[in-house]
Amino acid sequence: MTLQSTPPAAFHVMVKPRGPICNLSCAYCYYLPKSRLYPDSQFKMDDRTLEAFTRQYIEAQRVPEVTFGWQGGEPTLMGIDFFRRAVELQELYRPPGMRVLNALQTNGVLIDDEWAEFFRKHRFLIGLSLDGPRALHDAYRRDQADRPSFDRVMAGLSALQRHHVEYNILTTVHAANADHPLEVYRFLRDEVNAPFIQFIPIVRRANVSGNQQGTALASTSVTAGQYGDFLTTVFDEWVRVDVGRVFVQIFDVALAAWAGHRPGLCVFESTCGTAMVLEHNGDLYACDHFVEPRFLIGNILETPLLELVGSPRQRQFGLAKSDTLPRQCRNCEVQFVCHGGCPKNRILIPPGEEYPINILCEGYQQFFTHIRHAMDLMVEELRAQRPPAGVMARLLQEDAVLQQRFRLARRNDPCPCGSGRKYKHCHGQR
Numbered sequence: 305m306t307l308q309s310t311p312p313a314a315f316h317v318m319v320k321p322r323g324p325i326c327n328l329s330c331a332y333c334y335y336l337p338k339s340r341l342y343p344d345s346q347f348k349m350d351d352r353t354l355e356a357f358t359r360q361y362i363e364a365q366r367v368p369e370v371t372f373g374w375q376g377g378e379p380t381l382m383g384i385d386f387f388r389r390a391v392e393l394q395e396l397y398r399p400p401g402m403r404v405l406n407a408l409q410t411n412g413v414l415i416d417d418e419w420a421e422f423f424r425k426h427r428f429l430i431g432l433s434l435d436g437p438r439a440l441h442d443a444y445r446r447d448q449a450d451r452p453s454f455d456r457v458m459a460g461l462s463a464l465q466r467h468h469v470e471y472n473i474l475t476t477v478h479a480a481n482a483d484h485p486l487e488v489y490r491f492l493r494d495e496v497n498a499p500f501i502q503f504i505p506i507v508r509r510a511n512v513s514g515n516q517q518g519t520a521l522a523s524t525s526v527t528a529g530q531y532g533d534f535l536t537t538v539f540d541e542w543v544r545v546d547v548g549r550v551f552v553q554i555f556d557v558a559l560a561a562w563a564g565h566r567p568g569l570c571v572f573e574s575t576c577g578t579a580m581v582l583e584h585n586g587d588l589y590a591c592d593h594f595v596e597p598r599f600l601i602g603n604i605l606e607t608p609l610l611e612l613v614g615s616p617r618q619r620q621f622g623l624a625k626s627d628t629l630p631r632q633c634r635n636c637e638v639q640f641v642c643h644g645g646c647p648k649n650r651i652l653i654p655p656g657e658e659y660p661i662n663i664l665c666e667g668y669q670q671f672f673t674h675i676r677h678a679m680d681l682m683v684e685e686l687r688a689q690r691p692p693a694g695v696m697a698r699l700l701q702e703d704a705v706l707q708q709r710f711r712l713a714r715r716n717d718p719c720p721c722g723s724g725r726k727y728k729h730c731h732g733q734r
């Protein structure tokens with residue numbers, strides 16, 4: 305593909321005002337080791353950098369809405385005054401008619417009434433990291449003194465709920481919780497009242513740099529099979545009782561792709577390059593998962609943000625995702641939704657391939673194949689201008705018909721589920 309020099313009309317920069325500094329020390333964190341990049345730094349974004357970024361970010365967008373994304377490390381360690389100033393600067397540089405939104409990802413530990421009141425007043429969308437009920441959450445989400453964080457996170461959640469702050473839940477799927485999909489999902493749905501859930505797979509390389517190098521994986525990583533099982537199990541419950549009530553990011557993404565739209569999540573887009581990271585000192589990196597010297601695009605205090613975003617290096621980074629798509633992906637039936645997944649997870653080169661394939665491939669194939677029928681039904685509902693939630697009644701009806709056919713099947717009949725096996729070896733097993 306040829307490299308264009310025009311920057312995209314819209315792009316997203318995730319800001320890390322305290323770099324990798326955090327008040328927890330989660331076992332699978334890929335960002336804590338990034339403190340090695342800036343050995344003498346206090347890791348605090350100064351006012352000059354904040355102002356330069358705010359002005360340039362707003363000026364660079366050619367869309368009517370811009371979202372500031374705050375992350376870390378733990379962004380609340382900057383203190384509320386930093387965010388008061390951020391909002392003030394946004395208001396100063398916002399042109400008439402432009403809408404400015406803020407989304408902040410937090411571990412929740414510091415969230416109290418004062419924070420929650422601030423978030424509510426300025427309509428921040430809060431992403432709260434929570435890995436499931438107590439034991440599953442505390443397996444890896446612990447502080448430097450190895451103390452669990454569950455109670456502190458739940459106290460933060462209560463503050464958000466008391467002040468009616470809009471929030472969603474980010475749950476990582478890892479070695480400790482992957483075999484408990486329904487326990488995790490039902491906890492988030494029934495006890496946390498999560499309106500929107502992201503399930504992010506942990507695939508962490510076993511090295512001390514946190515860089516995407518080496519092929520060995522840390523023991524906290526989820527396997528492809530576990531991730532596929534996790535998603536299909538949650539999907540089967542969701543698609544029968546929760547459509548339109550609980551939003552799960554990867555299910556939404558899949559429905560968009562099935563309906564012929566863009567997935568809207570970089571992992572499942574055909575190319576990357578429009579989701580960058582700004583470190584505390586103004587350094588801009590190609591992506592949150594590639595904060596490494598070789599992917600440093602430049603510093604916004606020296607080169608305008610727009611120039612960096614449109615630079616050949618950043619374009620090259622983005623296009624590499626499709627340019628290095630393995631043959632197996634190009635011939636894959638679910639490529640239209642998967643697009644080979646995130647390049648950070650493309651780790652091993654299978655025999656006969658030129659490029660590495662996604663370590664989660666088998667799980668993606670399992671999941672996207674499994675949901676095909678339900679997705680087709682939801683798309684039919686959408687095309688008939690009905691809400692996709694209609695899929696629940698249709699599946700209920702199909703389930704009832706299938707149960708009836710199971711009751712009538714004889715032991716040597718083909719199994720009514722369509723597996724191709726005899727009933728006695730499939731759903732008819734005693």
Ligand code: SF4
Binds near residue numbers: 576577593625648
């Ligand atoms: S490398 Fe992965 S996380 Fe980064 S932009 Fe690409 S798909 Fe997204």
Ligand code: SF4
Binds near residue numbers: 642644662664668
């Ligand atoms: S499921 Fe596997 S083969 Fe298919 S596009 Fe995704 S990573 Fe590639």
